[in-house]
Amino acid sequence: MTAATRIRRIGIAVAALVVAAFSGPMLLSLLISADTVREAVKTQIHAVTGLDAVLRGDVAVSLFPAGAVTFDDVNLGDARTGAAALTAEQLQVRLRFFPLLLGRIEIADVSIVRPVISISFAADGRSNWTSHVETLARALQSDNGRVASFSEIRIADGTIVLRDQAHDIVETLSKVEFALAWPSISKSFAATGHFVWHDQPLDATLNFTDFVAALVGERSGLKIRVAGSPLNFAFDGSLSHKPTFKMEGMLSADAASLRDTLRWSTNQTPPGGGFGRFALKAQTNIASGNIALTGVNVDLDGNVGEGVLTLTTDGRSKLQGTLAADGLDLTPYISTIRLMTAGQRTWERVPLALDGLNGVDVDLRLSAARVTITHAKLGRTAVAANLRDGRLSITVGESQAYGGVVKGSFALAKSSSEGADVKAQLQFSEVDLEQCLGDLFGLRRLEGKGNLGFAIDSSGASVYELAQSLNGTATLVSRKGAITGLNVEQLLRRLERNPLSGRGDFRSGKTPFDLLTVNLKIMQGIANVEDVRIEAPSLRLGLLGSASIPARDLDLKGTAALLSSVAGAAESTVAFELPFVVQGPWDDPLMLPDTTTLIRRSGASAPLLELLKNRLNPARPASEPAATPPAMAAPTSVPAAQ
Numbered sequence: 001m002t003a004a005t006r007i008r009r010i011g012i013a014v015a016a017l018v019v020a021a022f023s024g025p026m027l028l029s030l031l032i033s034a035d036t037v038r039e040a041v042k043t044q045i046h047a048v049t050g051l052d053a054v055l056r057g058d059v060a061v062s063l064f065p066a067g068a069v070t071f072d073d074v075n076l077g078d079a080r081t082g083a084a085a086l087t088a089e090q091l092q093v094r095l096r097f098f099p100l101l102l103g104r105i106e107i108a109d110v111s112i113v114r115p116v117i118s119i120s121f122a123a124d125g126r127s128n129w130t131s132h133v134e135t136l137a138r139a140l141q142s143d144n145g146r147v148a149s150f151s152e153i154r155i156a157d158g159t160i161v162l163r164d165q166a167h168d169i170v171e172t173l174s175k176v177e178f179a180l181a182w183p184s185i186s187k188s189f190a191a192t193g194h195f196v197w198h199d200q201p202l203d204a205t206l207n208f209t210d211f212v213a214a215l216v217g218e219r220s221g222l223k224i225r226v227a228g229s230p231l232n233f234a235f236d237g238s239l240s241h242k243p244t245f246k247m248e249g250m251l252s253a254d255a256a257s258l259r260d261t262l263r264w265s266t267n268q269t270p271p272g273g274g275f276g277r278f279a280l281k282a283q284t285n286i287a288s289g290n291i292a293l294t295g296v297n298v299d300l301d302g303n304v305g306e307g308v309l310t311l312t313t314d315g316r317s318k319l320q321g322t323l324a325a326d327g328l329d330l331t332p333y334i335s336t337i338r339l340m341t342a343g344q345r346t347w348e349r350v351p352l353a354l355d356g357l358n359g360v361d362v363d364l365r366l367s368a369a370r371v372t373i374t375h376a377k378l379g380r381t382a383v384a385a386n387l388r389d390g391r392l393s394i395t396v397g398e399s400q401a402y403g404g405v406v407k408g409s410f411a412l413a414k415s416s417s418e419g420a421d422v423k424a425q426l427q428f429s430e431v432d433l434e435q436c437l438g439d440l441f442g443l444r445r446l447e448g449k450g451n452l453g454f455a456i457d458s459s460g461a462s463v464y465e466l467a468q469s470l471n472g473t474a475t476l477v478s479r480k481g482a483i484t485g486l487n488v489e490q491l492l493r494r495l496e497r498n499p500l501s502g503r504g505d506f507r508s509g510k511t512p513f514d515l516l517t518v519n520l521k522i523m524q525g526i527a528n529v530e531d532v533r534i535e536a537p538s539l540r541l542g543l544l545g546s547a548s549i550p551a552r553d554l555d556l557k558g559t560a561a562l563l564s565s566v567a568g569a570a571e572s573t574v575a576f577e578l579p580f581v582v583q584g585p586w587d588d589p590l591m592l593p594d595t596t597t598l599i600r601r602s603g604a605s606a607p608l609l610e611l612l613k614n615r616l617n618p619a620r621p622a623s624e625p626a627a628t629p630p631a632m633a634a635p636t637s638v639p640a641a642q
Helices: 003-031 034-049 097-101 130-141 211-216 258-266 433-441 463-468 488-497 595-601 606-616
Strands: 052-055 059-062 068-077 084-095 107-121 152-164 169-181 189-197 200-208 220-227 232-240 246-255 278-287 290-300 303-312 318-329 361-373 376-378 381-388 391-401 404-414 420-432 449-460 471-484 510-523 526-536 539-548 553-564 573-585 590-593
Touching (some): 034 052, 130 211, 211 220, 449 463, 488 573, 573 595
Antiparallel strands (some): 220 232, 232 246, 246 278, 290 303, 361 376
8 A cells, every 4th residue: 555545535534524523523412402402411510510400491402514502591599498599691511522522512601691690698597598508518528529620710790799688788880890710620610700798809719729618617728819909818727617606717908098998898987097008917717707817017107016806897897906006107197187276376277087987996005115196206105095975085104294194084076966066184294394285285485394285075066166165174384494575684684774665675585484384274265374383583474364265365464573592591682573464476475564553663653643633633732542443453555675
């Protein structure tokens, strides 16, 4: 036999195979009925998944050029109970080619087109999918000597509706596109794809190392990955739900903006600023509605902390934990909170927004070696923050602040009138008064260290309204300091020498003191001065009156006295005493001396003053002391500092 003959015979054989390959399905499409194919497909779907296919629409069977069956209006569920696991517009089944040549119907893969899957959790924790999961587990556990005919199920353009009756939550995942690697030879199960939640596309993967064990509640390895612009999330550990639900493993999450993530996932936004870049990594234990995180490493806005956290989801959500950090910068979180207007002259009148305080309860213990709040640099600080039912309470155990120590508490809550309720009790010990009072009240007129304490409460819709309704008490004690912007001693000495001198700049320099005490009682935004005393070796000063906190101005009356020491005397004597008033804005007030006292002290003007008194009251007996005219009793508007 020649080579050409051999080649010719081989070509004829190949051509015969090709013809058989194409003609076989064509003949089968004539010999195999659509009902046979349909029933075979339904049987294999039930064998692999345990679910029964209820076909309520048209059926299209095509065996050439490739085997495919399409079912319209499909319901997959339990035929015995009538409970549906899902409904779909179409069920597309692709058949294996070579078994089809031999006349056998075997499914290669299944595509579920536009399914709607509803998963509901009752208040007792049971789900409408409980029976379906049990059915699926029985199907995968059955050992009848067969190998599953197909191992891939695809979901195309699906919708998953999740309902939690206990928490009244309904969530919808749309445009679900997933490929499910069904267990056939190995025990594992994998799902890979993407979906849309709250208008954001997310890629996701899910993997069980032992799918049957996971279905029946036994321990199985679990890996979850979710990635998208709002959030990246990963879990690598194990899962079981016998006797109770439990997950253990390593959890990690990160987001470019935690504020955007919270707004996207919960439709709530934290108050203030900050909550930007976020990263979390922790060993996780989830059991009985509690999420316990140990070995926590959290990074928020560059603030890195370590500790433990617990989230309780049974009922109202509550976050508890302890975190420690080397350094904390709290500036971003108060960057949007403004006490003063842009000109730093009046209190801010923008309405306060406290909606972000609702939704979750918080109980945290925070400690840091260094804390930064705008321009304030604090040392070691321990703080407890408690948020319950929309009421925020912050307790400062101890903070090394302003060169001293700060202790106390602060409470903030949303009032019934859509404003804010504020309460504070703070004690500042041996702090730098200029920096402390400047940061708190914008008042930078005191130098030195001292103790400051106040207990206040207020309600209002803005900072200005809070200032209007402020009530409480305030005390200040300072030793070895100075009042800047005014030299009282120099003023008194000049007026002692020349009482009618009206020239000279006294609104500069300093007034040193050995002791400064201030006691205030605040009622409806008015600080009533119960006692203000300044003591120095050659000066004594006392004040009474009031200060308007909303208007930020002073209306005070006092007496300043120059002291002189006499050799051998136990106490200094008063050399010169002058009543005065202090009026104007508290960051730049005017000191106005009593002109009557100055005229009387002036030798040249005293006779003129006496003559004027006699003319104003001619019937006064000679023995009766002269009355002070009302016009002379009140200080004039001509300040000695001009």
